[in-house]
Amino acid sequence: MSFDSDAVRKAVLQIVSEPDYRPQKPKKFLEPLNLFPDDARPFRLLIRGMVAAGELCYGKNHFVFKAGNEGTEPNDGKAEQNVLRSSARTAASDRPAAGLITGRFQRRPSGIGFVRPRDAGENAVPSGDIFIPAHWTKDAASGDTVAVAVSPSDLKNRERRSQEDYRGSTKGRLKRYADDEGRGRVVEIIERASNRFVGTYRVQDGWGYIQVDGSVFKQMIPVGDASASPARQGDKVVIEMIKYPTPYNDGEAVIVEVLGQHGVPGLDTLLIMRQFDLPEQFSASVLAAARKEVEKFIKLDEKSLLDEKRLDLTDETIITIDPADAKDFDDAVSLEKLDNGHWKLGVHIADVAYFVTKNSPIDKEAAGRATSVYLPDRVIPMLPEVLSNALASLQPDKVRFAKSVLIEFTTEGTRVHTAICRSAIKSKQRFNYTEVQNFLEHPAKFRSKWKPEIRELLTDLFALMKTLRKCRLARGSLEMDIPEPKIDIDDDGAVVGAHVYPYHDSNRIIEECMLSANEAVADYLQERSIPFLRRIHSGPAVRKLRTFTDFIRSMEIADWDADDIVQDRFILQRLLSAAKGTDMEYAVNFSLLRSMQKAVYSPEPEGHYALASPCYCHFTSPIRRYPDLTIHRLLDSIIDGTIPNQDVRELVLQGEHCSDREQRAADAERGLVKLKLIDYMSKHIGERMEAVVTTVEQFGIFVMGTEVPAEGLIRMEGLNDDYYRFERQAKVMIGHKSGNVLRIGDRLLVECVRADADARQIDFRMVKRLPAGRRTSVKINSDKELQRRRA
Numbered sequence: 001m002s003f004d005s006d007a008v009r010k011a012v013l014q015i016v017s018e019p020d021y022r023p024q025k026p027k028k029f030l031e032p033l034n035l036f037p038d039d040a041r042p043f044r045l046l047i048r049g050m051v052a053a054g055e056l057c058y059g060k061n062h063f064v065f066k067a068g069n070e071g072t073e074p075n076d077g078k079a080e081q082n083v084l085r086s087s088a089r090t091a092a093s094d095r096p097a098a099g100l101i102t103g104r105f106q107r108r109p110s111g112i113g114f115v116r117p118r119d120a121g122e123n124a125v126p127s128g129d130i131f132i133p134a135h136w137t138k139d140a141a142s143g144d145t146v147a148v149a150v151s152p153s154d155l156k157n158r159e160r161r162s163q164e165d166y167r168g169s170t171k172g173r174l175k176r177y178a179d180d181e182g183r184g185r186v187v188e189i190i191e192r193a194s195n196r197f198v199g200t201y202r203v204q205d206g207w208g209y210i211q212v213d214g215s216v217f218k219q220m221i222p223v224g225d226a227s228a229s230p231a232r233q234g235d236k237v238v239i240e241m242i243k244y245p246t247p248y249n250d251g252e253a254v255i256v257e258v259l260g261q262h263g264v265p266g267l268d269t270l271l272i273m274r275q276f277d278l279p280e281q282f283s284a285s286v287l288a289a290a291r292k293e294v295e296k297f298i299k300l301d302e303k304s305l306l307d308e309k310r311l312d313l314t315d316e317t318i319i320t321i322d323p324a325d326a327k328d329f330d331d332a333v334s335l336e337k338l339d340n341g342h343w344k345l346g347v348h349i350a351d352v353a354y355f356v357t358k359n360s361p362i363d364k365e366a367a368g369r370a371t372s373v374y375l376p377d378r379v380i381p382m383l384p385e386v387l388s389n390a391l392a393s394l395q396p397d398k399v400r401f402a403k404s405v406l407i408e409f410t411t412e413g414t415r416v417h418t419a420i421c422r423s424a425i426k427s428k429q430r431f432n433y434t435e436v437q438n439f440l441e442h443p444a445k446f447r448s449k450w451k452p453e454i455r456e457l458l459t460d461l462f463a464l465m466k467t468l469r470k471c472r473l474a475r476g477s478l479e480m481d482i483p484e485p486k487i488d489i490d491d492d493g494a495v496v497g498a499h500v501y502p503y504h505d506s507n508r509i510i511e512e513c514m515l516s517a518n519e520a521v522a523d524y525l526q527e528r529s530i531p532f533l534r535r536i537h538s539g540p541a542v543r544k545l546r547t548f549t550d551f552i553r554s555m556e557i558a559d560w561d562a563d564d565i566v567q568d569r570f571i572l573q574r575l576l577s578a579a580k581g582t583d584m585e586y587a588v589n590f591s592l593l594r595s596m597q598k599a600v601y602s603p604e605p606e607g608h609y610a611l612a613s614p615c616y617c618h619f620t621s622p623i624r625r626y627p628d629l630t631i632h633r634l635l636d637s638i639i640d641g642t643i644p645n646q647d648v649r650e651l652v653l654q655g656e657h658c659s660d661r662e663q664r665a666a667d668a669e670r671g672l673v674k675l676k677l678i679d680y681m682s683k684h685i686g687e688r689m690e691a692v693v694t695t696v697e698q699f700g701i702f703v704m705g706t707e708v709p710a711e712g713l714i715r716m717e718g719l720n721d722d723y724y725r726f727e728r729q730a731k732v733m734i735g736h737k738s739g740n741v742l743r744i745g746d747r748l749l750v751e752c753v754r755a756d757a758d759a760r761q762i763d764f765r766m767v768k769r770l771p772a773g774r775r776t777s778v779k780i781n782s783d784k785e786l787q788r789r790r791a
Helices: 005-017 037-052 079-082 151-168 170-178 267-275 285-300 361-369 385-391 435-440 452-474 507-528 542-554 563-566 571-581 585-595 626-637 646-683 782-790
Strands: 056-058 064-066 100-107 113-117 129-131 144-152 184-191 194-202 207-212 221-225 236-243 253-262 310-312 321-322 331-337 343-350 373-375 378-381 399-408 414-425 427-434 485-489 494-498 533-536 600-602 689-696 699-706 711-715 723-726 732-733 746-755 761-769
Touching: 005 037, 005 064, 005 646, 037 056, 037 646, 079 194, 079 646, 100 129, 100 184, 113 184, 129 144, 129 184, 151 689, 194 253, 194 267, 207 236, 221 236, 236 267, 253 267, 267 646, 285 361, 310 399, 321 435, 321 507, 331 452, 331 507, 343 452, 343 507, 361 626, 361 646, 373 646, 399 452, 414 507, 414 626, 427 435, 435 452, 435 507, 452 507, 452 533, 485 646, 494 646, 507 626, 542 563, 542 585, 563 571, 571 585, 600 646, 626 646, 646 711, 646 746, 646 761, 711 746
Parallel strands: 221 253, 310 414, 321 427, 711 761
Antiparallel strands: 056 064, 100 113, 100 144, 113 129, 144 184, 194 207, 194 236, 207 221, 236 253, 321 331, 331 343, 343 399, 373 378, 399 414, 485 494, 533 600, 689 699, 689 746, 699 711, 723 732, 746 761
16 A cells, blocks of 8 residues: 555554544544655545544544543454454445434436435335435545435335335325425535546636536536636636535535546546546656566576476476457466376466565556556556567566466365465467367367477367366356457547457366366465455345346336345356346346445455356466565465464455555556447447347436447437336336336437537437347246256
8 A cells, every 4th residue: 555554553542542643534644643645545545444443432523532431442253354344345334423414416407316225235225315405415426436315214115115115106206306204404524526627718707717528527627717818719728626616605616627628638547537537647656666677687698597486387288378468467377187097187377476566666566556457549557568568478488487386176176285386487478369269160170280398288278177167066056147248449549340259168277277267276275364355245235136026027027036045046147047048138138237235355255156156266377466466475475484473454455445446447448448439439420229228217218239339318308209107116207008018128210319428428319129049038937947957
C-alpha cells in the first residue's frame, strides 16, 4: 500500500489514547498523521479493520472513538475473524450509527435517487432499493457511498411493501414512493465515487459551464468567468468538483485539463482514461529499476541461469498456447505419463517475483495499478513492457525463470500430489488457439509439420482436459455460454466491425490446466495455515435468485423457487443444459449471470461458487494481476524454508484495493467500447440492424446488435406494434394483443434513431420481431428433477 499501515495504526491508537482526544471523523486524522490525500482510502479501510478488531469503535455520525474496555489489543483469539468480517463486502462496520443504512446511491435525471443497501444481497434489508426524494438527497452523486436514515415505522413495513412489489402490485409500488413512510433521507456522504469528471464546455451569458458526460448530473456545473477560461466552446475537459450540486444549488468546479474538440482521433480513449483516473507512462525511477533488472539478467550465462536453486526443465517438452495477438506469455504447460499410469501435469508460470522484489519502485507501482487494463486500442500494463513482454515472458527457445506446479492426477482426474518449485524452462514452441484447434480436428494434416513429441503432448492434453472438465462439472461447476463480441478498429481507433471470439477445445485445454494449478496452489497454502489472498465468489443472493426463478417460471421452463436452488446447486446446471441450443439459451444464461455476485479478492476462507471450488486463488497471471504476484512471494518463502509473516489487516486492505482496481479496469474497457460504438452508430442513423433483447425495464427495453454489439434503449413509445405494460415479477413487456410478449433473448429488427456521445446513449425503435430460428421449447419437470437429484 502507499503508506505503512502498521505505523499508522500505532499512531492512531496513540492519538485516541490521549486524555484530551476528541472524537472525530477518519478524514480529520490525515493532517496530524502527515498523510496525503491519496492515502485517504487505505486509511479509511485501516480504520474499518481496527473497528472490526475491537481496537476502535464508531459513534454517532461516523466519529471514531477508542474502544470501551477491550483495550488496544484484541485478546479473545478471534481477532483474525473479526478483521475478515470488516471487508467491504459485508460492510457491517461501515454504518455510521445505529438506525442508518449504508449503500450505493444512484440519482435519476429527475433529481430523485435510490440507494441499494450494501447488505441487501444477504437479505438483511429485505426490501431492496430505498427511494430518496430529491429534496433529501443532499449533494450525493451517482456511485457515492452514503448513509441513509429510514423512519422506524418504515423499517417495520418495508418487507410487507417488498412482498407487494414482488407480486407485481403496481398500485402498492407507487404508494411506496408516495408515502412519507417509504422514503429515506441521505444523512452523510461516506465516500465519493469520484472527484473528477469529464464533460463538454459551454458558454452562456459570459459564464462557463460544464455538461458532465452521461447522466451523473442533470444540470450544468459552473466553472467561472468564460473570459478567463482556457477552454473553448464545445471542448471536452476534465473538471475537479469543488462544491457538488444539489437540487437547490448548481455546485462549482474548476477545469484541470482541456482535452480538445470532438472528432480528434484518440479523444475517446483520453476521455475514458481521465474519467477512470487510469495511469499512463511509468515514472523514470520505475523504468530505471526495470532496466537494471534487464541488465542483471542479461549478464547471467546459461550455467548461472541453471544453478542449483532452480529445477532444470529446459529439456522438457514445454509449450505455450495463447491468443494469436498475445505479447506476453506468462504460462506454459507440459504433461507426461507416469509408470503408475497417472498423469503429471506441469503448469509453468513466469517467475515475476524474481524481477519484482517487494517494496521496490517497480513493486510499489505494480501494487498501485494492481492489474493491466486492456482497452480496445491500447494496453496499460501493470509492469513495464521490458519485463512483461520480454524477460518475464516465456518466449520460445529462450531460458526463462518460472514457478512450476507439478500436479499428479489419477486416470479419473483426482489430484493426489502437488509439488511446487522454482524452475528454469525453455518453451519448445509457441502456439495460438486456432492452430491447436485445427490440429485437434485434423491431426493427420500436421504429421509432417510438427514433431511427434509435440503432437503427442497436444493429444494427451486434450484427453486430460476432458477428464478434468468432467470432474469439475460433476461437482457442480457452472458454465455460462454468453458470446462476447469484440469490436474491430482501424488505425484511427474508429470501429469498422466486430467479431465473436471463438471458444474451442484448445481454449479449454489451457483453462483446465490453469484452474487446476490455481486450486492446487490454494490448497497447498491452506494446508500450511498461511493466510493469503483468495479469489472468492459467494453464492447468489436470495433476492436475486427470486428474480431469476420468477423469470424462468414466466418462461414456463420450470417451477423451481430460490430455496430449491439454494439447497441443490445442480438445478442450475440442469437449466443451462436444457436451454442449450434453443432460442432461450441467451435469456437463461444472461439472467443467471445477472443473479450472480461478483468475485473478489479476500483472505476470508470462502470458496468459489461458480467453480464449485472450496479453496481457490489466482496464481497463473503475475504479469498482469498483482494478487498472483503476492501468491508467488508466499511460495518463495515456503521454498526457502521461512514462515511468511502475513498481516491479515493488510491482506483485507490489499484485497479490497485489487478488487476495486479490477472493477475499474472492466468499467473503463466497457466505457470506451461504448463510446466507440456510439461514434459508429452516429454515422448510421436511420439504418436497420438485427438485435437481441438484453434487459427489460419499466421505461423500455435494452437491445444489443448481433453483428455490431451496440447496446441501446427502445423507449416505450418506440415499441410501436402494440401498447405494452411492464410485468415486474417476470421482467417482461406484455402487449394488449393476445400472446404479444417481449422478453430477454427475443430477436428484433431495430432502427437507430439517436447516438449521443455526451449523454453516452443510443436510442433505437423497434421495426418488427424476428423469428427465433431455433427450437423454442424448454420444459423441465421440476418435481421429477428434484427427486432424481435428491436420490
